[in-house]
Amino acid sequence: MHELDELLELQERDSELDRLLHRLETLEEREVAAAAAESSQSARTALDAATERVMALRREQKSLEDEIEMLTARIEEANRTLYGGTVKATRELLGIQSEIEMLEKQRSALEESAIEKLLECDMGEEARLLAQADFDSAESSLASATDRLNTAIDKLEREIKSAEEARDLARSAASALAALELYDQLRAKHGGIVISRLSDGVCGSCRLQISAVFETQLRNETGTPRCEHCSMILLP
Secondary structure (H helix, E strand, O other), X not given: OOOXXXXXXXXXXXXXXXXXXXXXXXXXXXXXXXXXXXXXHHHHHHHHHHHHHHHHHHHHHHHHHHHHHHHHHHHHHHHHHHHOOOOOOHHHHHHHHHHHHHHHHHHHHHHHHHHHHHHHHHHHHHHHHHHHHHXXXXXXXXXXXXXXXXXXXXXXXXXXXXXXXXXXXXXHHOOXXXXXXXXXXXXXXXXXXXXXXXXXXXXXXXXXXXXXXXXXXXXXXXXXXXXXXXXXEEEO
């Protein structure tokens, strides 16, 4: 067994850990959960708007009802004056009667507006209920997506912990190698694969053929063998 086999094992452990960490950052469940959160927020905005519209319509309806009530009180007061016997003058009585007719016309117009406003309130409430149903559905989807994301994260975190332990063992086994420092430098600069096997004169990293002379030198020289093309560590 070549001493650099221990570095190759370390690289495999490092690469596996890198793969798992990348998966953790790029989980499909994250995108699904983010989309569900966006849908939930849109549904919440729509629900808030529908709720505010219903409240505004009800305020308008209440204002109309208050005006109708006020006019009704004035009409009743005018009728008491008209039929109470305290006013005797014909002209004054006619004036009161004319005022009552005017007030009744105003009240009739307001009552029609109040009926229309009540219909608007009913339609607004129907829209609010639909918006509420959409929001409830979006919230349910968000909760489900969040659960799936958390499950995926928990699973990956357990795998990462196991991979870290395996990487630490492999690093401990390679700790005495002089090439470990070079390995760390190359991984810091290039990442990924920095040590590979030489197979039939071909570098496993850059996939280029090395010269026969260079291969002979590699096999005969001491120190850490490196590819003449990509400078990565070669394992003869």
